[in-house]
Amino acid sequence: MADTRPTAAEAWSMMLEGNGRWQRDERQDPRRSAEERAAAVAGQTPAAMILSCSDSRVPAELVFDLGLGDLFVVRTAGQVVDDAVRGTLAFGAGALGIPLLVVLGHSQCGAVKAAVAVAGGEPAPEPATLGALVGDIVPVCVGEGDDEKAGVAAAVDANVRRVVAQLTSDPSLSGAVCNNRLTIIGARYDLETGAVVEV
Numbered sequence: 001m002a003d004t005r006p007t008a009a010e011a012w013s014m015m016l017e018g019n020g021r022w023q024r025d026e027r028q029d030p031r032r033s034a035e036e037r038a039a040a041v042a043g044q045t046p047a048a049m050i051l052s053c054s055d056s057r058v059p060a061e062l063v064f065d066l067g068l069g070d071l072f073v074v075r076t077a078g079q080v081v082d083d084a085v086r087g088t089l090a091f092g093a094g095a096l097g098i099p100l101l102v103v104l105g106h107s108q109c110g111a112v113k114a115a116v117a118v119a120g121g122e123p124a125p126e127p128a129t130l131g132a133l134v135g136d137i138v139p140v141c142v143g144e145g146d147d148e149k150a151g152v153a154a155a156v157d158a159n160v161r162r163v164v165a166q167l168t169s170d171p172s173l174s175g176a177v178c179n180n181r182l183t184i185i186g187a188r189y190d191l192e193t194g195a196v197v198e199v
Contacts, residue, residue, distance in 0.1 A: 005047060
C-alpha cells in the first residue's frame with residue numbers, strides 16, 4: 001500500500017493554508033466529529049509534529065485549522081527541550097515516520113520575557129525549576145537597547161532558532177534529518193493577528 005502521507009513541504013503548505021483560514025475567521029474545523037473520532041482509534045499518521053509553547057493562547061490544532069490525527073503536539077514553556085521532549089519527538093520521527101517538525105514560538109511569550117529580564121540583571125524566578133527553564137533561554141536574549149517590546153520579539157525568534165539548531169543536531173533526530181526523513185523548521189505565531197510566519 002502506498003504511503004499517502006504528505007511530504008514535509010506539503011504538510012507545511014497545508015498548515016499555512018489552515019492558518020490563513022484561522023486569520024480570516026473562515027475555519028473549516030476538520031476532523032472533529034464523533035464519527036471521525038471513532039475512525040481515529042485504529043491508529044495515527046500525523047502530517048507534522050509541533051513543539052510549541054504551553055501558552056493557552058496558542059492551541060496548534062486551532063491555529064492551523066486542523067483536526068484529530070493531523071498534528072503530533074508537544075508543549076513546554078518557551079519550547080524548552082528536555083529528555084522527555086527529545087524522546088517524544090524521536091518517537092514521532094521514528095515510530096510514526098512524521099516528516100515535519102515545526103518549532104513554534106509566539107509573540108509576547110512569558111518564558112522569553114522572563115529570560116530577557118534575567119539577562120538584564122533581574123534575579124531568576126522561583127521556584128528553582130522555573131529558574132532553570134528560563135535559564136535555557138537566557139543565552140539568546142541579546143540586549144535591544146531600551147525597547148523592551150523589540151527585545152522580547154527578537155529573543156522569541158532567537159529562541160526558536162536556538163531550539164531548531166538544538167534539535168537538528170540532537171542524536172535522537174539528526175539521523176532522520178541527515179537522511180531527509182525529517183525536516184525541522186522554526187516559526188512564530190502572532191497573538192494579535194493570528195498569523196504564523198517562518199523564522
